[in-house]
Amino acid sequence: xxxxxxxxxxxxxxxxxxxxxxxxxxxxxxxxxxxxxxxxxxxxxxxxxxxxxxxxxxxxxxxxxxxxxxxxxxxxxxxxxxxxxxxxxxxxxxxxxxxxxxxxxxxxxxxxxxxxxxxxxxxxxxxxxxxxxxxxxxxxxxxxxxxxxxxxxxxxxxxxxxxxxxxxxxxxxxxxxxxxxxxxxxxxxxxxxxxxxxxxxxxxxxxxxxxxxxxxxxxxxxxxxxxxxxxxxxxxxxxxxxxxxxxxxxxxxxxxxxxxxxxxxxxxxxx
Amino acid sequence: xxxxxxxxxxxxxxxxxxxxxxxxxxxxxxxxxxxxxxxxxxxxxxxxxxxxxxxxxxxxxxxxxxxxxxxxxxxxxxxxxxxxxxxxxxxxxxxxxxxxxxxxxxxxxxxxxxxxxxxxxxxxxxxxxxxxxxxxxxxxxxxxxxxxxxxxxxxxxxxxxxxxxxxxxxxxxxxxxxxxxxxxxxxxxxxxxxxxxxxxxxxxxxxxxxxxxxxxxxxxxxxxxxxxxxxxxxxxxxxxxxxxxxxxxxxxxxxxxxxxxxxxxxxxxxxxxxxxxxxxxxxxxxxxxxxxxxxxxxxxxxxxxxxxxxxxxxxxxxxxxxxxxxxxxxxxxxxxxxxxxxxxxxxxxxxxxxxxxxxxxxxxxxxxxxxxxxxxxxxxxxxxxxxxxxxxxxxxxxxxxxxxxxxxxxxxxxxxxxxxxxxxxxxxxxxxxxxxxxxxxxxxxxxxxxxxxxxxxxxxxxxxxxxxxxxxxxxxxxxxxxxxxxxxxxxxxxxxxxxxxxxxxxxxxxxxxxxxxxxxxxxxxxxxxxxxxxxxxxxxxxxxxxxxxxxxxxxxxxx
Numbered sequence: 001x002x003x004x005x006x007x008x009x010x011x012x013x014x015x016x017x018x019x020x021x022x023x024x025x026x027x028x029x030x031x032x033x034x035x036x037x038x039x040x041x042x043x044x045x046x047x048x049x050x051x052x053x054x055x056x057x058x059x060x061x062x063x064x065x066x067x068x069x070x071x072x073x074x075x076x077x078x079x080x081x082x083x084x085x086x087x088x089x090x091x092x093x094x095x096x097x098x099x100x101x102x103x104x105x106x107x108x109x110x111x112x113x114x115x116x117x118x119x120x121x122x123x124x125x126x127x128x129x130x131x132x133x134x135x136x137x138x139x140x141x142x143x144x145x146x147x148x149x150x151x152x153x154x155x156x157x158x159x160x161x162x163x164x165x166x167x168x169x170x171x172x173x174x175x176x177x178x179x180x181x182x183x184x185x186x187x188x189x190x191x192x193x194x195x196x197x198x199x200x201x202x203x204x205x206x207x208x209x210x211x212x213x214x215x216x217x218x219x220x221x222x223x224x225x226x227x228x229x230x231x232x233x234x235x236x237x238x239x240x241x242x243x244x245x246x247x248x249x250x251x252x253x254x255x256x257x258x259x260x261x262x263x264x265x266x267x268x269x270x271x
Numbered sequence: 272x273x274x275x276x277x278x279x280x281x282x283x284x285x286x287x288x289x290x291x292x293x294x295x296x297x298x299x300x301x302x303x304x305x306x307x308x309x310x311x312x313x314x315x316x317x318x319x320x321x322x323x324x325x326x327x328x329x330x331x332x333x334x335x336x337x338x339x340x341x342x343x344x345x346x347x348x349x350x351x352x353x354x355x356x357x358x359x360x361x362x363x364x365x366x367x368x369x370x371x372x373x374x375x376x377x378x379x380x381x382x383x384x385x386x387x388x389x390x391x392x393x394x395x396x397x398x399x400x401x402x403x404x405x406x407x408x409x410x411x412x413x414x415x416x417x418x419x420x421x422x423x424x425x426x427x428x429x430x431x432x433x434x435x436x437x438x439x440x441x442x443x444x445x446x447x448x449x450x451x452x453x454x455x456x457x458x459x460x461x462x463x464x465x466x467x468x469x470x471x472x473x474x475x476x477x478x479x480x481x482x483x484x485x486x487x488x489x490x491x492x493x494x495x496x497x498x499x500x501x502x503x504x505x506x507x508x509x510x511x512x513x514x515x516x517x518x519x520x521x522x523x524x525x526x527x528x529x530x531x532x533x534x535x536x537x538x539x540x541x542x543x544x545x546x547x548x549x550x551x552x553x554x555x556x557x558x559x560x561x562x563x564x565x566x567x568x569x570x571x572x573x574x575x576x577x578x579x580x581x582x583x584x585x586x587x588x589x590x591x592x593x594x595x596x597x598x599x600x601x602x603x604x605x606x607x608x609x610x611x612x613x614x615x616x617x618x619x620x621x622x623x624x625x626x627x628x629x630x631x632x633x634x635x636x637x638x639x640x641x642x643x644x645x646x647x648x649x650x651x652x653x654x655x656x657x658x659x660x661x662x663x664x665x666x667x668x669x670x671x672x673x674x675x676x677x678x679x680x681x682x683x684x685x686x687x688x689x690x691x692x693x694x695x696x697x698x699x700x701x702x703x704x705x706x707x708x709x710x711x712x713x714x715x716x717x718x719x720x721x722x723x724x725x726x727x728x729x730x731x732x733x734x735x736x737x738x739x740x741x742x743x744x745x746x747x748x749x750x751x752x753x754x755x756x757x758x759x760x761x762x763x764x765x766x767x768x769x770x771x772x773x774x775x776x777x778x779x780x781x782x783x784x785x786x787x788x789x790x791x792x793x794x795x796x797x798x799x800x801x802x803x804x805x806x807x808x809x810x811x812x813x814x815x816x817x818x819x820x821x822x823x824x825x826x827x828x829x830x
Contacts, residue, residue: 159654160662160670163721166621166652167674168644181664263663 005257011250015243019065028056030063031215039233049235051225057239063217064240067129068247071211072198074133076191079140084187086141087148088179091156092171103149106142114139114201122210129202129218132211136201140194147190151183185259192255196248203244219244274299274439274472275320280332282315282324282496289315289328290496299439300470302463304487304504306477306519308740309711312496313476317442320474321359322349336440354381358433362445364425368417374401374428375413381435400431404461422609423454427461434465441466444476451608452767456811459486478740480523481770481813484508492516508819518742524820525745526774527752562596563728563761564620564650568629569593571615589615591785592629599728602755602762604772604793606808607782613765616782617733620763621652633729648677651722655734657714661706667692667717668702674725691720695750712743716750723754729761737768748775769812773797781805 027047034054042049047058090102118135125131152175155161164174199219205211206220214221219240226237275297282290290312297303307313318324320334322341334341336356341349353359361367368377378397382388388396394413401411404427417425426446433441443462447455463486466473475486483490484504491501492515500513511517571590578585590612597603607613618624620631622638631638636646651674654660661670668688675684689699695716706714715735722730732751736744752775754760766772772779772793779793781804789802800806 159656159660162621162623162654163652163660163718164673165623166647166650168647168677169673178662182662 002257002260004253005261008250008253008255008257011246012254013250015065015069015247015250018062019069022059022062022066026056026059026062028059030055030059030217039229039236041233042235049233049239051222051236052229052233057222057236060217060222061219061239061243064219064222065243065247067206067212067216067218068199068202068220068244071129071133071136071202072195075136075140075198075201076195078133078137079144079194080187080191083141083144084148084180087145087150088152088175090145090149091152091179092175094153094156102145106145109138109142115204118201118205118210122205127210127213129212129216132202132205135205136198139201140198143194144187144190147186148183151186152179155179155182185263188258188262189255192251192258196251199244199247199251203240273297274301274337276333276335277316277320278333278335280316280319280330280334282312282319282328282330284325284327284329288496290319290330293332293493293496293498295491295498295501297440297472297474299472300466301489302466302473302475302487304475304477304483304490305493306480306483306490307493308478308519308742311493313493314444315496316493317359317444317474317476320440320442321353321357322346323353351385354433354438355385355436356438356440358436358438358441360426360429360433360441360443360446362448364422364429364449367429368425370417373414373416374406374411374420374431375415377428378431378435379413381432385436396435397431400435401428403434403465404428404431405457406431421454423450423458426450426454426458430458430461430465434469434471437469438471440472440474442474442476445478446475447482448477448479452769452808452813453608453811455482455813459813462486479813480508480519480741481815484815484819485813492519505819508815520815520820522741522745524770524774524815525741525748527748561598563599563601563634564597564763565632566596566616566620566629567594567631569616569619569626569631570628571612571619571624572627588785590619590626593782593785593787594629595780595787595790597729597761597763600755600759600761601778602764602776604776604779605763605765605782606767606769606772606779608767608808611782612785613782614733617652617731617763617765620731621650622647644677648674648725649727650729650731651725651727652731652733653715653718653722653735655737657711657718657738660718661714663706665705666702667704667706667709670706671702671717671721671724673721678725687724688720691724692717694723694754695720710743712739712747715739715743715747719747719750719754723758726758727760729763731763731765733765734767735764736771737766744771751775769797769808770814781808 032055037050037054038052040050049057051057051060086102090099093099114135117138118132121135122131155178161174161178164178169177202211202218203220203223206218207224209224211220212218222240223237226240230237273296275295277293277295280290280293281288293312293316295303305313305316315324319330320341322344324330330342332342341352344352368374375394375397378400379390379393382393382396383390398408398413401413402408406424406427411424417428420428446462447458450458459482462473462475465471475483477483487504489502490504490507491498492513493499494515500507500511500516507516508520511520569590570588570592573587573589574584575587577583593616595603605613615624619626620638622640622642625640633646633649636642668685671688671691672680672684675681681687685702688702692699692701697713697716697720706717709717718735736747739747748771751762755762764772764776776793778791779796780787780790781796781802782788783804789796789800789805796805797809800809
């Protein structure tokens with residue numbers, strides 16, 4: 001296994017493990033306030049210190065990982081689940097009105113700044129993690145539609161697609177059988193990029209108060225709350241910041257590594 | 272003293288040797304043909320001389336140019352030399368020019384860089400050089416962009432670029448491989464003329480022995496990074512000393528045995544469109560009931576974009592009233608240059624595209640996009656590019672079994688795949704492998720296995736051997752001939768390579784600008800062409816003079 005893939009797997013795995021573990025156990029209860037313990041630097045009792053309410057930051061990070069990963073994962077799922085079939089159909093029916101309709105619809109979504117739409121959605125439906133998921137998910141759709149259409153278009157000109165057509169296969173079947181597996185590497189890489197962007201977007205929405213609401217922990221909310229005390233107790237801001245950086249970095253390394261590992265042409269070269 | 276002297280050049284990547292002890296000499300004004308199969312080290316030898324080796328390559332030995340050791344020079348010194356003393360022309364004219372620069376600026380650029388010439392003066396010389404390569408001023412102003420030129424014209428610009436500074440040595444790496452046969456003849460003539468008139472030494476790198484036969488003073492044959500034989504052209508062709516040279520020569524004129532048998536073609540009437548003016552050609556042919564494939568008045572029209580708003584769409588008649596037939600078990604060739612409509616016709620015959628007029632029938636069924644699956648099973652296809660013909664994510668057995676989609680996958684499909692693989696000379700166990708584990712020739716065999724698996728009556732071979740080395744090509748042609756005899760297959764052999772078509776088909780169609788201009792028995796058509804276009808094609812096709820090959824027994828074993 002390549003070192004980059006290994007490092008990516010370790011970092012992403014750590015975030016995932018923390019999120020899963022937080023379901024059953026955290027070092028301290030994050031809903032309990034202990035003002036007497038506030039703003040303690042990292043120590044043996046509190047590995048990452050405590051915040052201004054005296055809550056254990058390590059426990060907050062674990063619970064926050066759950067929110068961040070869940071929001072990003074579902075948002076990528078929405079983007080892929082809707083965007084990839086749209087992109088494949090647009091490529092299969094290239095130049096037809098279907099293609100035009102799909103791609104112009106994408107342009108429409110792209111034309112709006114995502115934060116504005118997120119504010120709109122939360123203004124109408126109220127701020128919550130669920131609405132953050134929907135807002136981020138909608139903006140993933142055109143990304144995946146474009147990537148899969150572009151990848152598919154270059155494949156549709158290849159001889160093995162013509163051979164499949166000579167074998168009587170229809171456009172839908174060719175898309176599923178020949179096109180999708182061959183654009184999977186593009187989608188995996190784009191998926192990890194969108195996943196990490198999703199984590200950043202969730203942090204951003206929570207930071208401006210449109211995402212997860214208290215008492216739900218979130219890395220973005222932690223950053224927002226720590227902001228005013230950054231000179232007084234820098235570790236309070238540093239901890240969620242580093243968590244975001246490490247997870248995003250890990251996911252990107254994982255995506256690159258997976259792309260190579262999933263390609264049969266490159267498999268033999270991985271020692 | 273010789274102009275270029277390569278002395279025991281060794282080249283390796285990491286620990287893998289690429290070139291071993293390459294020694295070559297070249298006199299001023301001499302044309303050297305450097306031939307060999309892909310991977311033999313021809314291009315690496317050229318890149319060593321240019322100092323353009325890829326990263327990680329280690330070259331040892333000496334390359335003397337005019338008494339200067341090129342391998343000892345710094346990159347800076349090589350830059351001064353490249354273009355100035357050594358020019359190079361590459362294979363692909365479509366990517367060799369910068370699409371955002373006018374042709375005049377591109378030719379003038381070398382002059383401005385090397386001679387520090389003012390722009391106006393450089394452009395004047397660029398004009399002269401473009402005139403010299405056959406792109407005269409009135410029709411080809413300096414302000415043209417590469418996309419406004421054809422492939423052959425672009426290759427001329429690339430040549431003008433390479434000779435702008437009158438280098439002593441010109442290296443042409445497969446300069447005509449991507450060009451049509453008539454364009455190829457023109458570009459080769461130009462190169463020969465330049466070498467002779469300007470006393471410029473030329474290294475012509477090619478896989479095509481026929482090109483070398485007509486061009487080179489001397490030939491060097493490369494294999495596995497070594498020069499196995501070198502000598503003056505004619506004696507080398509007449510009496511090759513190295514067995515590998517003999518194999519190459521035998522393979523390039525190879526004629527599969529089975530193809531020589533008299534086919535149903537002999538019964539067909541000779542036909543030339545000029546003579547038959549007035550009689551719609553398909554009427555003549557529709558009398559025969561025995562035909563397997565019947566193309567009658569096939570016409571495919573493409574609507575082009577409107578030249579201006581509200582103007583009617585101009586039309587391109589890519590296939591224009593084409594009629595012919597193929598009998599069961601017959602081999603028919605279809606030749607023509609790029610853009611003549613061969614590919615469009617192929618797509619129509621495969622039932623992928625609709626026709627605007629006329630009809631195609633296969634057996635008893637009309638052919639078209641809506642044809643029933645069972646009827647499709649009678650025709651299969653083998654494409655040109657062995658690297659693009661397979662889904663890299665599927666195993667070979669899945670790839671070969673794909674046409675079963677038409678007939679339903681039988682219970683014993685894996686046995687049938689194994690049998691098909693054995694038939695094309697591969698091991699049944701190869702089914703479990705992925706396509707990247709095979710060479711180009713093996714991939715074409717797999718493509719043939721895929722075409723065979725549902726026992727079609729007609730296989731369309733769309734430039735199926737064009738991308739293969741000569742010896743592999745000869746083996747694949749033999750395989751096709753054997754399979755034709757054992758399965759009673761009909762072949763439609765589409766190719767730009769006239770010698771291959773001549774050797775494997777019994778009847779031949781010549782296509783130009785969407786129309787069949789001549790058709791008839793292959794031998795008659797090749798020996799006494801009736802249409803001027805056929806004659807032009809034949810005259811342009813490079814050929815090893817038959818007299819050179821007579822001296823040797825034809826029984827040279829093919830390995």
